[in-house]
Amino acid sequence: MTPEVEAAIAAAFREERASVIATLIRATGDWDLAEECTQEAFALALERWPRDGLPRRPGAWLTTAARNRAVDRLRRRSTEAAKLREVAAAVQPGDDGADESGVRDDRLRLIFTCCHPALALEARVALTLRTLAGLTTAEIARAFLVPEATMAKRLVRAKQKIRNAGIPYRVPPAHLLPERTGGVLAVLYLLFNEGYAASAGADLVRHDLCAEAIRLGRLLVRLMPDEPEALGLLALMLLHHARRAARVDDTGALVTLEDQDRTRWDRGAIDEAAAILESALRRGRPGPFQIQAAIAACHATAADAAGTDWAQIAALYGKLVRIVPSVVVRLNQAVAVAMADGPATGLAIVESLEASGDATGYRLLPATRADLLRRLGRLDEAAGAYRDALALAATEAERRYLTRRLTETEGPGSRRV
Numbered sequence: 320m321t322p323e324v325e326a327a328i329a330a331a332f333r334e335e336r337a338s339v340i341a342t343l344i345r346a347t348g349d350w351d352l353a354e355e356c357t358q359e360a361f362a363l364a365l366e367r368w369p370r371d372g373l374p375r376r377p378g379a380w381l382t383t384a385a386r387n388r389a390v391d392r393l394r395r396r397s398t399e400a401a402k403l404r405e406v407a408a409a410v411q412p413g414d415d416g417a418d419e420s421g422v423r424d425d426r427l428r429l430i431f432t433c434c435h436p437a438l439a440l441e442a443r444v445a446l447t448l449r450t451l452a453g454l455t456t457a458e459i460a461r462a463f464l465v466p467e468a469t470m471a472k473r474l475v476r477a478k479q480k481i482r483n484a485g486i487p488y489r490v491p492p493a494h495l496l497p498e499r500t501g502g503v504l505a506v507l508y509l510l511f512n513e514g515y516a517a518s519a520g521a522d523l524v525r526h527d528l529c530a531e532a533i534r535l536g537r538l539l540v541r542l543m544p545d546e547p548e549a550l551g552l553l554a555l556m557l558l559h560h561a562r563r564a565a566r567v568d569d570t571g572a573l574v575t576l577e578d579q580d581r582t583r584w585d586r587g588a589i590d591e592a593a594a595i596l597e598s599a600l601r602r603g604r605p606g607p608f609q610i611q612a613a614i615a616a617c618h619a620t621a622a623d624a625a626g627t628d629w630a631q632i633a634a635l636y637g638k639l640v641r642i643v644p645s646v647v648v649r650l651n652q653a654v655a656v657a658m659a660d661g662p663a664t665g666l667a668i669v670e671s672l673e674a675s676g677d678a679t680g681y682r683l684l685p686a687t688r689a690d691l692l693r694r695l696g697r698l699d700e701a702a703g704a705y706r707d708a709l710a711l712a713a714t715e716a717e718r719r720y721l722t723r724r725l726t727e728t729e730g731p732g733s734r735r736v
Contacts, residue, residue: 320365320369321369323373324368324369324373327368327373327377328361328364328365328368330377331361331364331377331378331381332361333527334378334527335377335378335381335382336357336361336453337426337429337450337451337453337531338378338382338425338426339357339360339378339381339382339385340353340354340357340429340450340451341353341425341426341428341429341450341451342382342386342425343356343357343382343385343386343389344425344429344432344450345425345428345429346386346389347389347393348482349482350446350450350478350481350482351478352389352392352393353385353389353450354450355388355392356385356386356388356389356392357381357385359384359385359388360381360382360384360385360388361381363384364377364380364381364384426451426531426535427490427535427538427539427542428490429447429450429451430447430451430503430506430507430535431490431491431499431503432481432486432487433446433447433450433451433477433481433502433506434447434499434502434503434506435481435486435499436498436499437480437484437486438477438480438481439473440501440502440505441463441473442473442474442476442477442480443477443502443505443506444502444505444506444509445459445463445470445473445474445477446474446477446478446481447506447510448462448506448509448510448513449474451506451510454513456470456471456474458513459474461713462509462512462513464646464680464681490542496542496543500543500546500548500549503539504539504548504549504552504608507532507535507536507539507552507556508532508552508555508556508608510528510531510532510535511528511529511532511533511556511559511560513528514527514528514529514530514531514532515529515559515560516713516714529556529559529560529563530560532556533553533556533557533560536549536552536553536556537553539553540553540595545602547599547600547602547604547605547606547609548599548604548606548607548608548609550595550596550598550599550609551596551599551606551607551608551609551610551611551612552608552612553592553595554592554593554595554596554599554609554612554615554616555592555608555611555612555615557588557589557591557592557595558588558589558592558612558615558616558618558619559615560585560588561584561585561586561588561589561592561619562576562579562584562585562619563585564583564584564585565579565580565581565583565584566579567716570719571715571716571719572716572719572720572723573716573717573719573720575720576618576624577624577627578624581622581623584619589619589620592612592615592616592619593616593619593620596609596612596613596616599612600613605638606642607639607642607643610635610638610639610642611639613635614632614635614636614639614655617631617632617635618632627658629655629658629659630659632655632658632659633652633655633656633658633659633660635655636648636651636652636655636656637652639652640652646672646677646678646681646684647681647683649668649672649678650668650669650672650678650681650683650684650687652668653665653666653668653669653672653687653691654687656668657691657694662691662694662695663695665691666688666691666692666695669684669687669688669691672684673688680711682708682711682712682713683708685704685705685707685708685711686704686705686708686717686721688704689701689702689704689705689707689708689721689724689728690724692704693724693727693728698728698729699728701724701728702725702728702729705721705724705725705728706725708721709721709722709725
């Protein structure tokens with residue numbers, strides 16, 4: 320296989336997989352069949368493209384191949400003749416799949432289908448991440464801090480409920496949008512976060528998830544222009560994505576926010592995000608995504624790390640933790656308080672989280688504890704916490720950063736713990 324063909328197949332997997340699956344789900348209503356046939360279509364591409372050359376429209380080629388596989392599967396099921404006729408007629412070239420909502424994007428409709436209020440919120444988010452983003456069950460379980468087996472059962476139950484309840488594959492009418500908004504926003508946020516974590520690692524397949532989450536966020540804002548939390552989420556994603564070029568150095572090592580070269584930040588994206596956030600806040604209905612975007616804006620608008628208004632950031636986290644008292648938010652609050660009022664104050668919050676048991680197994684807890692201990696000069700304890708963090712690191716960039724910090728704490732004069 321030539322490098323050109325190999326790169327084309329890799330690009331098609333990143334860019335087309337979700338669209339092919341979403342299109343097949345619309346045509347068949349069968350999640351598992353759509354995923355299996357899409358996988359077979361890519362396997363066929365691996366066989367055919369090196370021999371026959373690259374198709375002019377890889378996405379259309381893959382969609383047709385997957386649809387043909389679905390037809391073959393259904394043809395073997397004599398009881399599904401009606402469905403066979405539907406699939407054979409569906410997904411023809413040029414078919415945009417638009418429904419009465421006017422949304423010409425299968426992936427956005429897939430999100431709204433998965434986020435039906437008949438499903439539990441976690442099930443809605445998990446199913447969409449599995450289908451749309453191609454995340455493994457283990458990756459989704461990690462995002463929710465639950466065992467992989469537990470998440471696998473939730474995914475199976477969610478698919479069964481959609482099938483048995485006949486939940487339609489469409490964007491609901493305007494008066495039903497609010498009951499699904501929370502789930503849709505959560506999906507886009509976790510989709511972006513998965514790509515953001517990958518952008519500091521070696522998983523190239525995940526790098527484009529940030530751009531896809533932002534694209535879908537823009538579609539959602541056009542669909543719901545008066546929803547301030549949709550605007551807040553889009554602003555938040557743009558602000559984080561604006562820093563992507565500065566997050567790792569030339570060796571691939573993670574660069575912390577305070578040490579990033581701010582001349583490499585995307586000022587155009589920051590300015591756009593600031594305008595979107597201002598538009599959201601003018602509506603007078605602040606929510607968690609707007610608050611998080613305001614926090615990110617504090618970082619983005621500071622001339623340098625020393626000029627960051629940590630008191631304002633700590634105050635914003637105080638508001639956020641009252642709305643979303645999650646482990647992640649409380650840990651970020653600890654960091655902000657530490658920067659505003661000193662590391663000892665932040666460490667007290669971390670220790671209260673540890674004592675509660677709520678953060679057990681969360682990989683960023685020992686890393687945060689280690690950093691605060693290092694700032695306090697308690698290097699022996701910091702080294703132990705860095706070792707704990709290394710055991711939980713999710714990416715190679717994280718491991719490099721933590722290893723460097725551990726080496727610093729174990730320097731001359733320190734005592735190993």
